[in-house]
Amino acid sequence: MNRPILASIHTEAFQHNLNRVRALAPESKIWAVIKARAYGHSFNAAIEGLASTDGFALLDIEDARWLRQQGWEGRILLLEGLFHENELDLAQQLDCDLVVHCETQVQWLEHFEGKAHMPFNVFLKMNSGMNRLGFKPSQYRTVYHRLHAAGYHLHHMTHFANADQVDQQPSVGKQMEVFSQTIEDLDAPTSLANSAAILWHRNALGDWVRPGIMLYGASPTGKFADIEHANLRSVMQLHSEIIDIQELNPGDRIGYGGRYEATEAMRVGIVACGYADGYPRHAKDGTPVWVFNATDDGAGLSCPIVGRVSMDMLTIDLRNAPKAKIGSVVELWGDQVPVDEVAQMSGTIGYELLCAVAPRVPVSIK
Numbered sequence: 001m002n003r004p005i006l007a008s009i010h011t012e013a014f015q016h017n018l019n020r021v022r023a024l025a026p027e028s029k030i031w032a033v034i035k036a037r038a039y040g041h042s043f044n045a046a047i048e049g050l051a052s053t054d055g056f057a058l059l060d061i062e063d064a065r066w067l068r069q070q071g072w073e074g075r076i077l078l079l080e081g082l083f084h085e086n087e088l089d090l091a092q093q094l095d096c097d098l099v100v101h102c103e104t105q106v107q108w109l110e111h112f113e114g115k116a117h118m119p120f121n122v123f124l125k126m127n128s129g130m131n132r133l134g135f136k137p138s139q140y141r142t143v144y145h146r147l148h149a150a151g152y153h154l155h156h157m158t159h160f161a162n163a164d165q166v167d168q169q170p171s172v173g174k175q176m177e178v179f180s181q182t183i184e185d186l187d188a189p190t191s192l193a194n195s196a197a198i199l200w201h202r203n204a205l206g207d208w209v210r211p212g213i214m215l216y217g218a219s220p221t222g223k224f225a226d227i228e229h230a231n232l233r234s235v236m237q238l239h240s241e242i243i244d245i246q247e248l249n250p251g252d253r254i255g256y257g258g259r260y261e262a263t264e265a266m267r268v269g270i271v272a273c274g275y276a277d278g279y280p281r282h283a284k285d286g287t288p289v290w291v292f293n294a295t296d297d298g299a300g301l302s303c304p305i306v307g308r309v310s311m312d313m314l315t316i317d318l319r320n321a322p323k324a325k326i327g328s329v330v331e332l333w334g335d336q337v338p339v340d341e342v343a344q345m346s347g348t349i350g351y352e353l354l355c356a357v358a359p360r361v362p363v364s365i366k
């Protein structure tokens with residue numbers, strides 16, 4: 001037997017969340033964004049649970065190859081396009097759609113001999129204000145015409161910097177304005193919305209939406225309360241077990257640095273999960289851990305972290321959990337504890353925690 005830690009991935013929760021995207025963007029096609037091993041959920045689980053998507057969007061061409069080997073026949077978008085010119089033939093064999101965001105990539109496509117028999121679908125990326133990837137509006141139309149002349153099938157694409165917050169510049173409205181003005185009379189399908197725009201900017205969807213985090217049941221803002229009404233389900237349940245229990249006296253301190261001091265006699269549960277599993281070391285005292293069968297009536301209970309998270313273990317306050325014992329199952333995040341709550345208590349967002357689930361954590365697809 002291995003250590004008791006396990007990440008369970010629920011494929012019907014994936015399907016449910018994808019249906020939610022369909023309901024919110026019924027006119028759009030969906031790129032299910034599965035970069036970073038499907039935000040830590042494994043590509044295997046993603047292609048199973050998200051099989052009814054129109055396409056998968058990811059970063060590495062090797063992952064596109066793997067998807068094709070698994071029999072995926074739908075579309076695949078390389079979200080940052082090609083990183084090297086010598087990947088053009090492979091991208092063509094794999095029938096990938098390409099984001100094009102810089103002049104170098106435009107030149108590769110112009111010189112590509114294979115374009116004559118099978119031109120790519122190109123998602124031409126406009127920098128409408130985020131200032132990360134893409135062409136400035138002043139260059140965009142020229143590049144559009146060049147790729148069009150070279151025979152490629154063009155789509156207009158941009159990405160929002162602030163679809164998850166109000167009063168932040170550049171606003172979605174401002175970026176939309178720049179985008180619409182720039183593409184005026186260049187008739188091609190569009191792709192704009194990430195999860196936050198799908199949830200909160202329904203006028204900014206476009207022909208292809210690009211949901212990531214909402215497919216995994218976490219919030220674009222990092223706050224679970226913001227998506228509570230969106231009826232999304234968490235896809236990953238991170239479970240482990242209590243492997244030891246300590247009885248503390250008043251004044252005893254716990255773990256490295258002795259960050260937590262007992263003010264009264266208390267039981268502390270030692271859980272087999274630490275930062276080497278991807279649990280955030282910065283989790284504050286009070287971060288919830290769900291203990292199943294914790295109380296006299298058999299109910300589960302949220303028990304707060306006490307003391308610093310270490311590499312392989314963390315420690316929780318069992319004062320309200322008389323039935324908790326060695327072998328009790330705990331949920332670090334999932335249905336009972338939203339990953340966003342753990343993230344908030346650790347100064348980050350759910351995205352980072354999900355992506356950082358360590359390779360040593362076994363994944364079970366349910």
Ligand SMILES: *Cc1c(COP(=O)(O)O)cnc(C)c1O
Pocket residue numbers: 033035079159193194195196210211212213214220
């Ligand atoms: C990651 C990514 C997305 C998905 O963003 P979420 O906030 O997870 O929905 C969409 N578009 C692009 C270009 C991305 O890189």
